[in-house]
Amino acid sequence: MPLTLEKQIIQLQNQDDAKTRNEIIKAYEPFILNSIVQLKNAYIQIENDEEFSIGLLAFNEAIDKYDEARSSFLTFAKVVIESRIKNYWEKESRHSADSLDANQNAKEELMAIDNLEKTMILRQEIHQLETKLEIFGLDFNKLADASPKHRDSKKNAIDVGIIASKHDDIIQKLYLKRKLPILLVSQKTGASIKVVKTNKFFIIAVIVSIKENLTSIMEWFMNEN
Amino acid sequence: MINKGLLVKLNKNDAIVMSDHGRFERIILRDNMQIGMRIQFTDDDLIKSTHNRKEFVMNAKTKIISAVAVMAIVAVGAFGYPLINQPNEKAIAQVDQALEVADVIEVAETMNFSAIVTVDINPSFKLSVDEDDKVVDIKAMNDDAKTIKVDDLVGISVENAVELIVLRSNVAGFIDSTDLDDDFVLISVANVNEEDDDEEESEQAEKILEAIKEKAKESNTLKDVTLAMTEMDEETMNEAEKNSLIAGIMNFTDSQNMTVKEFFEDEDNLSKFLASNDVIPQDIENKIKLMSEYLDDLDDSTMNKETLDQAFRASKDTFFEAKEQFQQANDDYKAALESGDQATIDEAKENLDAAEAYKDQMEQAKDDVESIKEVLKSIYEGDDSSEMKDQEKDELDKIIKRNLKEQEKLEAEEQRRIEKQIKEELKREEEQKKLEEQEKKDEENND
Numbered sequence: 001m002p003l004t005l006e007k008q009i010i011q012l013q014n015q016d017d018a019k020t021r022n023e024i025i026k027a028y029e030p031f032i033l034n035s036i037v038q039l040k041n042a043y044i045q046i047e048n049d050e051e052f053s054i055g056l057l058a059f060n061e062a063i064d065k066y067d068e069a070r071s072s073f074l075t076f077a078k079v080v081i082e083s084r085i086k087n088y089w090e091k092e093s094r095h096s097a098d099s100l101d102a103n104q105n106a107k108e109e110l111m112a113i114d115n116l117e118k119t120m121i122l123r124q125e126i127h128q129l130e131t132k133l134e135i136f137g138l139d140f141n142k143l144a145d146a147s148p149k150h151r152d153s154k155k156n157a158i159d160v161g162i163i164a165s166k167h168d169d170i171i172q173k174l175y176l177k178r179k180l181p182i183l184l185v186s187q188k189t190g191a192s193i194k195v196v197k198t199n200k201f202f203i204i205a206v207i208v209s210i211k212e213n214l215t216s217i218m219e220w221f222m223n224e225n
Numbered sequence: 226m227i228n229k230g231l232l233v234k235l236n237k238n239d240a241i242v243m244s245d246h247g248r249f250e251r252i253i254l255r256d257n258m259q260i261g262m263r264i265q266f267t268d269d270d271l272i273k274s275t276h277n278r279k280e281f282v283m284n285a286k287t288k289i290i291s292a293v294a295v296m297a298i299v300a301v302g303a304f305g306y307p308l309i310n311q312p313n314e315k316a317i318a319q320v321d322q323a324l325e326v327a328d329v330i331e332v333a334e335t336m337n338f339s340a341i342v343t344v345d346i347n348p349s350f351k352l353s354v355d356e357d358d359k360v361v362d363i364k365a366m367n368d369d370a371k372t373i374k375v376d377d378l379v380g381i382s383v384e385n386a387v388e389l390i391v392l393r394s395n396v397a398g399f400i401d402s403t404d405l406d407d408d409f410v411l412i413s414v415a416n417v418n419e420e421d422d423d424e425e426e427s428e429q430a431e432k433i434l435e436a437i438k439e440k441a442k443e444s445n446t447l448k449d450v451t452l453a454m455t456e457m458d459e460e461t462m463n464e465a466e467k468n469s470l471i472a473g474i475m476n477f478t479d480s481q482n483m484t485v486k487e488f489f490e491d492e493d494n495l496s497k498f499l500a501s502n503d504v505i506p507q508d509i510e511n512k513i514k515l516m517s518e519y520l521d522d523l524d525d526s527t528m529n530k531e532t533l534d535q536a537f538r539a540s541k542d543t544f545f546e547a548k549e550q551f552q553q554a555n556d557d558y559k560a561a562l563e564s565g566d567q568a569t570i571d572e573a574k575e576n577l578d579a580a581e582a583y584k585d586q587m588e589q590a591k592d593d594v595e596s597i598k599e600v601l602k603s604i605y606e607g608d609d610s611s612e613m614k615d616q617e618k619d620e621l622d623k624i625i626k627r628n629l630k631e632q633e634k635l636e637a638e639e640q641r642r643i644e645k646q647i648k649e650e651l652k653r654e655e656e657q658k659k660l661e662e663q664e665k666k667d668e669e670n671n672d
Contacts, residue, residue, distance in 0.1 A: 034270075119263075122231065122261035126231075126233050127260075157247045220243070
């Protein structure tokens with residue numbers, strides 16, 4: 001019978017097992033992220049994941065300090081994470097008020113500006129993409145509703161879009177008929193008709209991004225995959 | 226799992242991210258959200274779609290059908306008894322009505338079609354096609370069509386049905402593939418969309434046309450006719466049917482009772498139609514075969530016969546020669562691609578460019594064959610004013626001259642290829658020899 005999470009934690013406290021510890025932390029990353037996000041009622045940005053690191057440390061700390069008699073582990077871990085995050089926020093606000101470490105502050109500011117700039121460029125491109133998608137009767141809401149239920153086709157759909165964008169006849173038909181020539185795309189990219197069909201809106205979005213030279217969005221497609 | 230998302234849209238009740246899975250997903254609204262932000266989120270942040278429209282529509286349909294079916298049964302049950310005992314006209318009428326409703330439902334179910342295909346040769350047919358591209362219903366649209374048996378075509382795939390319709394029209398004499406006249410078959414396809422934004426279906430017309438094109442490549446029946454194909458919307462098709470017009474061409478001509486053949490024999494019409502549609506010409510090789518038979522039959526005393534023979538042979542030879550070299554170049558290219566050797570591929574690419582030139586030559590030869598066919602036709606139709614004969618002779622002489630030149634080119638090209646092959650073989654032999662010598666030396670050294 002598999003051990004309960006609580007039993008596993010107690011075992012970890014009694015004997016050092018870095019592998020199991022890491023596995024547990026990895027498995028509960030979403031839980032850690034959720035705890036923080038719910039606490040601040042805001043999403044954590046990818047570039048700014050200090051809070052997430054603090055959450056990870058707090059979860060690790062919770063493993064060491066957990067007492068089976070008091071509560072379930074996750075309840076306890078959540079309390080620890082929340083308290084550590086609040087501590088961090090307090091320290092941060094004091095930090096910026098005192099401006100004790102000017103050097104550190106300047107560095108953080110630079111990073112923030114860099115991030116902001118990236119966000120602005122992306123916002124512009126997203127706006128462009130939105131306008132161009134209108135030609136095809138598409139908007140982001142439609143794209144969201146049409147996203148396939150399963151996640152297995154991610155890489156496929158992006159690749160299909162990239163290859164398809166290199167075929168002039170596909171582009172021509174797409175812009176002329178305002179819908180994806182599914183059969184042609186399937187033939188030229190080697191993807192099955194089913195894959196093309198279920199991802200057609202997404203493929204259009206990829207092709208349009210390439211054709212309109214939306215490099216930051218393309219970078220997002222490529223890098224985050 | 227933690228997902229990454231690029232925030233692309235802020236709605237009133239949710240936000241949309243483009244996730245790292247290549248998907249667009251709805252997530253819960255939170256503070257400080259800005260478009261362009263890259264965030265981390267978990268599956269807990271996802272908003273599951275509250276209703277799936279398609280499922281909903283499907284469910285509703287099933288429900289309506291079963292409700293009506295129950296009504297029918299209830300009606301039979303309720304009025305069945307008095308029906309046996311004493312005839313009750315009202316009851317009979319109601320049972321009939323109920324059964325009729327049930328009938329309609331059954332028909333509606335078997336007639337679940339998603340595309341309409343019309344085949345106009347004269348005769349004209351209308352085929353209803355289901356989502357799997359199978360014929361579910363077929364209708365004769367004019368008197369000529371009624372003379373041809375087609376009801377057994379229900380249940381087979383649409384491209385096979387089209388082939389059989391053409392074949393049976395041929396047997397019935399509506400198409401004559403043994404005369405020099407071109408025969409045309411017009412195929413029009415329309416999607417039938419039950420819901421106006423059901424885009425899944427809207428690709429079907431294209432799929433059907435592709436399937437017919439594929440069929441035309443292998444079917445001898447379809448090779449003997451020129452296939453004109455067009456896609457249109459259901460409304461246009463219905464309107465044509467209402468006015469007994471031919472849907473595929475009614476937008477290109479004002480003439481109401483023009484046949485498909487009359488329409489396409491006019492060059493202007495053909496090019497107008499071609500601008501936005503596909504035409505697969507009758508297979509040229511079949512045509513060449515047919516023409517040579519006609520030429521053999523010509524009386525020796527026919528004016529210009531010799532020139533005609535020469536011109537035909539010259540353009541025919543150019544065609545087949547160019548075709549062979551085109552295929553050769555194409556095969557070489559494919560083989561080179563498979564070998565994966567960059568130098569070979571580069572070289573093969575050059576060959577492929579050359580192949581394009583062969584293709585042009587093929588096209589030119591095809592045109593020449595067409596012109597010769599016209600001359601042949603005029604001879605058989607007994608159109609022989611001397612002025613015309615002179616013109617013909619000029620034309621034919623030009624064709625001969627051009628094709629002889631083309632053939633010289635092709636021969637030179639072939640010679641070049643052969644020389645190259647020989648050179649390569651010699652090179653390979655030499656290398657082999659060197660290798661052997663080297664091995665011998667190595668062995669001697671080892672001893």
